[in-house]
Amino acid sequence: xxxxxxxxxxxxxxxxxxxxxxxxxxxxxxxxxxxxxxxxxxxxxxxxxxxxxxxxxxxxxxxxxxxxxxxxxxxxxxxxxxxxxxxxxxxxxxxxxxxxxxxxxxxxxxxxxxxxxxxxxxxxxxxxxxxxxxxxxxxxxxxxxxxxxxxxxxxxxxxxxxxxxxxxxxxxxxxxxxxxxxxxxxxxxxxxxxxxxxxxxxxxxxxxxxxxxxxxxxxxxxxxxxxxxxxxxxxxxxxxxxxxxxxxxxxxxxxxxxxxxxxxxxxxxxxxxxxxxxxxxxxxxxxxxxxxxxxxxxxxx
Numbered sequence: 001x002x003x004x005x006x007x008x009x010x011x012x013x014x015x016x017x018x019x020x021x022x023x024x025x026x027x028x029x030x031x032x033x034x035x036x037x038x039x040x041x042x043x044x045x046x047x048x049x050x051x052x053x054x055x056x057x058x059x060x061x062x063x064x065x066x067x068x069x070x071x072x073x074x075x076x077x078x079x080x081x082x083x084x085x086x087x088x089x090x091x092x093x094x095x096x097x098x099x100x101x102x103x104x105x106x107x108x109x110x111x112x113x114x115x116x117x118x119x120x121x122x123x124x125x126x127x128x129x130x131x132x133x134x135x136x137x138x139x140x141x142x143x144x145x146x147x148x149x150x151x152x153x154x155x156x157x158x159x160x161x162x163x164x165x166x167x168x169x170x171x172x173x174x175x176x177x178x179x180x181x182x183x184x185x186x187x188x189x190x191x192x193x194x195x196x197x198x199x200x201x202x203x204x205x206x207x208x209x210x211x212x213x214x215x216x217x218x219x220x221x222x223x224x225x226x227x228x229x230x231x232x233x234x235x236x237x238x239x240x241x242x243x244x245x246x247x248x249x250x251x252x253x254x255x256x257x258x259x260x261x262x263x264x265x266x267x268x269x270x271x272x273x274x275x276x277x278x279x280x281x282x283x284x285x286x287x288x289x290x291x292x293x294x295x296x297x298x299x300x301x
Contacts (some may be wrong), residue, residue: 008102015057023053031118035063046284061212136295144252188270237292242271
């Protein structure tokens with residue numbers, strides 16, 4: 001096992017197959033600017049203990065996956081979407097979805113369960129739209145549909161997400177990220193300073209590459225609303241969202257569930273825009289039960 005690289009969708013994608021080899025495959029899809037190192041061990045280990053073959057990868061423009069080129073004009077991208085024009089962006093969420101499907105190809109996996117957080121939720125939604133035959137089930141966590149009529153992030157949360165550190169050395173960047181995550185963490189389940197430092201340090205040490213943020217953000221903005229496309233999705237779908245999320249308000253999760261026929265929605269009190277260790281047993285139970293029900297549904301067809 002260990003980290004490997006493959007050519008997927010025309011680029012190099014870094015991934016890790018954590019096994020077990022005979023488990024039911026589940027692909028973890030990261031959020032905006034985060035790497036595969038962002039996943040809490042409690043979630044991965046919990047799903048492995050429930051019989052899942054855990055696979056995680058770095059999205060393009062983060063970690064050890066390929067870095068692209070181009071500095072998009074976000075205002076121009078947003079204007080193009082509003083006017084129904086094709087935005088000028090280096091890549092799309094569909095491209096990012098195809099990257100993940102390419103990881104499954106590299107492993108010889110015909111169909112898998114997929115789960116994504118935040119931007120990763122948008123990517124797994126797009127997998128369900130573009131590649132439904134490759135998916136056994138979808139879990140979209142703390143994400144949204146791109147519907148422009150939904151409530152926006154709080155000013156404090158958006159500033160915390162986008163503000164850059166005043167220097168690029170390791171300690172400054174780690175402390176800056178800790179400060180930002182404190183703004184949109186789960187208020188009922190705050191991480192200790194030690195645990196948060198370790199999480200941010202693991203991401204920095206895996207690879208720090210701030211330039212990729214603008215291209216990933218352009219892909220999010222450039223996708224516009226997925227509401228109409230999601231209405232055609234028939235893959236078993238679970239939506240999990242925190243009621244205390246200031247970065248992607250819970251209306252985004254509600255809209256996702258309302259857009260996908262038959263989707264299940266789980267709203268969690270005290271959960272913000274993160275995956276607290278205390279909630280991981282609940283996430284594992286929700287995801288595992290959803291996946292098992294989906295497999296039974298598929299077997300009956």
